[in-house]
Amino acid sequence: MTKPKMRLGAFLQPTGQHLAAWRHPNAVADAGTNIGHYVELARIAERGLFDMIFIADRLGFLAEDKAILKHTVRNIAHFEPMTLLSALALQTSHIGLAATQTTSYMEPFNMARKFASLDHISGGRSAWNVVTSNYEDESLNFGREQHYSPAERYERAMEFVEIVTGLWDTWEDDAFPQDKESGVFFDDEKLHVLNHKGKHFSVKGPLNVARPPQGWPVIIQAGTSEPAKELSARFANVVFSAEQDIAAAKKFYADVKSRLAKYGRNEDEIKVMPGIMAVVGKTKADAQRKFDQLQDLVPPEVGLNLLSQTMQMDMSKYDVDAPMPEVDVTGKWSRAQMMLDLAKLNNWTVKDAYKSVSAGRGHWVVVGTASDIADQMELWFTEKAADGFNVMPPVFPGDLSEFVDLVIPELQSRGLFRTSYEGKTLRENLGVARPKHFAAS
């Protein structure tokens, strides 16, 4: 029997995961609007047999902090994910294309349509990372003074995903005989109108795109609150998480898997993929030097600003050399509590905390040789803390190539990673079943 394999995503922030990546001598500073750069990254990731590339998203930013933000590339100005991934679809042939899109400020009909379209364009390689917009200020770009409450966001998200998946099932797989002789373009018995009328949305349907090659594009979910986990249990094929500690990661993993039975789903049908920022060096010392060089490029006010965003409160008033304060994070997103836990566990000062968040931006950071990094990944994988990882190279494109050239062969030689793509669609490569159409026998 062949060993189970881990899944890998490549997380494509414009210049790299590290907050100061853009200042690195090898970084492509104009990455955000440099399409050649993204084509190169997508091809390197495909050469490395990654399951997918992954694009985060945010609908704007607050310019109030522009005197600080001017030092960073973060969320400031870059391609929109759906247009970007559509452009990359025909520049690649196997890799999955995952875009983050929010259920809070978009319409389910338009959402269903663009992912179905990308799935057709790419021959079954699209994936939707369902988010609800955790940045309060996005609401201001959409006519709302206040963002929806967390509970309302997930209630809307659940209904939204129901509608989108329903619209993907508008057409049965064989609904289009396209018979020129008889003049029958589609079989009208294989067309299903949705007629959804719910608490938050009314969407009649049908969708004007044929059923996607994957049936449903792959669904990814990244939230970690209770309703987020229910959303995952019901719909997600991949859970993208931010775990920095193996014990917590194992707990989270078990929790996610335990919820599937309720929805008649099997444990294999969901892949838990925490982020990992791997800083690879020829030697341990080499890797550490590389990491320190990047950390020194973070201006303190930028680090503090990011920490404030992580904590969803102003952290700039605290002394950077004092211990991280035990502030009240009730009602904040789960990553605020996670940061407090980490700070306590490691006796961090405020500066340690902002350096930590600047490095991996809330994700697990591993610094070492290819073999060190493979050891850690193997441990998390075999210990059921992860089914795979979202790999976040600190600086593009160099650190992605290095991961592909050094870490991937190490994982392959241990039998932990594929040596060629298993299938044509993202679902086939991830090993998650193609959903049957509800009308199929």
Add this chain to the structure above:
Amino acid sequence: MTKPKMRLGAFLQPTGQHLAAWRHPNAVADAGTNIGHYVELARIAERGLFDMIFIADRLGFLAEDKAILKHTVRNIAHFEPMTLLSALALQTSHIGLAATQTTSYMEPFNMARKFASLDHISGGRSAWNVVTSNYEDESLNFGREQHYSPAERYERAMEFVEIVTGLWDTWEDDAFPQDKESGVFFDDEKLHVLNHKGKHFSVKGPLNVARPPQGWPVIIQAGTSEPAKELSARFANVVFSAEQDIAAAKKFYADVKSRLAKYGRNEDEIKVMPGIMAVVGKTKADAQRKFDQLQDLVPPEVGLNLLSQTMQMDMSKYDVDAPMPEVDVTGKWSRAQMMLDLAKLNNWTVKDAYKSVSAGRGHWVVVGTASDIADQMELWFTEKAADGFNVMPPVFPGDLSEFVDLVIPELQSRGLFRTSYEGKTLRENLGVARPKHFAAS
């Protein structure tokens, strides 16, 4: 002095402009989800030095008529325009990429962002055909029982375009020094927050995409009512029209141009481009045979259904062999009145009317040799009925290649069309100026 040149767009319905195109032996019946087909069309159009390819759009259809619609490809199931054009951007290098998107069921922030993104991806080749959704039933996919009234649609559209163009001006052209040494990624004095609060929308901004290469993507407008013409006069670079008669076309042309002065704009800044379905043959008889073959492939109920849509009322109750009835079209879109006028002018029966609309789907049809077609185009161009045309080949891909191989050289030899692209961006090729940033001196 070189002669003024005409502009050409290639209008890409999936299988071709003719309603029965998909049934033609040479048609690609699965065109709607066949990306290779669209890549081929885009490349043929680029070989023909077309200014742009153009994608119409509609947010769904009513399935009530599915027993009739099953005979047609129209609006049923095909790629979404923004994902499609993004995929084509890197498969072409000069041709413009024009997508229809509605202001009625999308958000201005998202709209600004995706066109800015496509403009960066394509190096300045994107264009937005601003429509307000003339299909009443689209509202049902967006939580509204009733579509907005025509007046309200255009009021919203005007405000919507103000916001979108304002967001495109978030960043000055040189806002990004990206200086690794000093750590200054952007110049915060060159970032402009919109802070729009209007009757229909509140959008704070800033946009998180750098200013598009074209400053503003090209703006196209296709409505013909009073408020539509005002929208054009204020914002459009191209007016896409459906004129079938040179006298009416000249009147429309003069009307559009006469409105520009009010907004401090010059007559050259807007290009009027009516649609033309050209059926090209080696001889006139050859062309006519080709046309008749297509007309015979239209099932009567499908023709009547399309006529009903054009008239925005049920036309199936009338005798197909009786003269076209003089129904009341008050409150309907302008194309309903246009159809009545044509029917009266030509003494059409209901069948003649539905055959006319099935052929060109409301657009001007010219049947003849390459030289006949060039004659007509030249006449309209020199008589100031058009600055160019949206070319609508009846069946793809053959009729597009034929247009490129036969009609384009004829236009070139008369000095009416370019022999190589003038510039890199769509604005440069169309000859419409790049808007200065409002803060530029």
